[in-house]
Amino acid sequence: MIRRLSLLTGLILALGFGWWAWQNYGPRPEAPPLADTVQHVDLILIEKSAKRLTASRDGIAVLQMQVSLGFAPLGDKQHEGDGKTPEGLFSINRRNPRSSFHLSLGLDYPRPEDITRAKTEGVDPGGDIFIHGQPNSLGDMVTLPGDWTDGCIAVSNEQMERLWALVPIGTTVEIRP
Known part of the structure; x- marks a missing residue:
């Protein structure tokens, strides 16, 4: 009986010491996410196949966040109303704090080559491509699932607020298939 009591006491002391050592010398909490320490980003990469947006600074x-795309996401935008999100290199050329989709960052689409191609094909290239939040009519609590935009890139309102704070006019946006 005394032996069991001694073993139990030793076990309790060892566990207590282990807990104390873990609390004082164990792993430290992770550093805050870089987005909390960076003033702005210089590149937004949108990978359509992964439905992923990655914002970076100096590489x-x-x-990083999941996105919704145009309702017909496969392929490059060809004309107004095709539901495709354009592919290629763009830049942020405007910011709209009064957007119908929470906040929005405008891309410089159509580019001159898009206009030339569309003119050759006798179609309207479309325009007003944005990275934006959710429709204001839904309120802040709803994030629409799936690909539902007319060709824009959509994120949750909370994610859009974080992105809005980091993205100045002139930021490069690369949209890959």
Whole structure:
């Protein structure tokens, strides 16, 4: 009986010491996400196949989020109303704090080559491509599932607020298939 009591006491002391050591010398909490320490990003990469947006600064990813695309996401945008999200290199050329979709960052689409191609084909290239939040009519609590835009890139309102704070006019946007 005394032996069992001694073993139990030793076990309790060892566990207590282990807990104390873990609390004082164990792993430290992770550093805050880089997005909390970076003032702005210089590149937004949108990978349509992965439905992923990655914002980076000097080649280091600071923010990553899932996106919704145009309702017909496969392929490059060809004309107004095709439901495709354009592919290629763009830049942010405007910011709209009064957007119908929470906040929005405008891309410089159509580019001159898009206009020339569309003119050759006798179609309207479309325009007003944005990275934006959810429709204001739904309120802040709803994030629409699936690909539902007319060709824009949509994220949740909370994600859009984080992105809005990091993206100045002139930021490069690369949209890959």
